[in-house]
Amino acid sequence: MQLLFKEWLLEESTVTQYLKDRKISSVENVQFLSKEIKAIINQSFQLRQDIKDSLAKLFLFWKIKKDPELFSPTSIVLTNLQTAEAKREVRDTINHFRDFIMYQSNNNWSEFKKKLNSLDYSVDDMSRDDEEYHQSLRMAKRPEPPEGEIVPLAGMPTGWIWVSLNKEYCQQEGDAMGHCGNAGYHPGDNIFSLRGPDGAAYLTFIVNNRKLGESKGRDNGKPSSKFHPQIMALLLGTWK
Numbered sequence: 001m002q003l004l005f006k007e008w009l010l011e012e013s014t015v016t017q018y019l020k021d022r023k024i025s026s027v028e029n030v031q032f033l034s035k036e037i038k039a040i041i042n043q044s045f046q047l048r049q050d051i052k053d054s055l056a057k058l059f060l061f062w063k064i065k066k067d068p069e070l071f072s073p074t075s076i077v078l079t080n081l082q083t084a085e086a087k088r089e090v091r092d093t094i095n096h097f098r099d100f101i102m103y104q105s106n107n108n109w110s111e112f113k114k115k116l117n118s119l120d121y122s123v124d125d126m127s128r129d130d131e132e133y134h135q136s137l138r139m140a141k142r143p144e145p146p147e148g149e150i151v152p153l154a155g156m157p158t159g160w161i162w163v164s165l166n167k168e169y170c171q172q173e174g175d176a177m178g179h180c181g182n183a184g185y186h187p188g189d190n191i192f193s194l195r196g197p198d199g200a201a202y203l204t205f206i207v208n209n210r211k212l213g214e215s216k217g218r219d220n221g222k223p224s225s226k227f228h229p230q231i232m233a234l235l236l237g238t239w240k
Helices: 005-009 013-021 027-042 048-064 086-094 096-109 109-116 123-139 169-177 225-235
Strands: 149-151 161-164 189-195 201-208 213-215
Touching: 013 169, 027 048, 027 086, 048 086, 048 109, 048 225, 086 189, 096 109, 096 123, 161 225, 169 189, 169 201, 189 225
Parallel strands: none
Antiparallel strands: 149 161, 161 189, 189 201, 201 213
């Protein structure tokens, strides 16, 4: 049987005490925000349900700590949280940490869970951990990128090719590029990788249902303008 929201919330003694200390008694308002956060997390991550639940609690804690007045019995939070701006704030925060969260959840869940379930773990703390994670990717020695199927395209500069990895997630591509390898993949994702004359990987694009999605340069950066000819060849290609 699915837990009622109140039972779900009160599973964590830290949450219970926090709400009591601040006299937050409007369970309906907390429930509404939790529902919104859960929906965004479910759309953003391919994770086990227990990991999603811990993430939902963490972002709920952050919102309560940031705007405790929203949860007073007289608050109009049910109206405020229905605005596009409020939902975008939660979504942008989650997406900002997406790669870091996916890596920790897949490789370091036991220790990461302790942080998620601590009310002392702040947005600033996760920002620091996120930067350390990406710094470690930048410092790591780049291995050879994975083999893939060459995508036939007109207009590609000499020596450059796009390859389709025919998979949703690839750690080897991530290691070669200094990013997560699309750890937070959506069903139907396929990885396209730009290879240079030296055989190294320079860009990673995600394709889903014949549409281009997320794009990354090395070290999780924005694709450089110097690769516009290669990108335009892909955009105008007949592979679609």
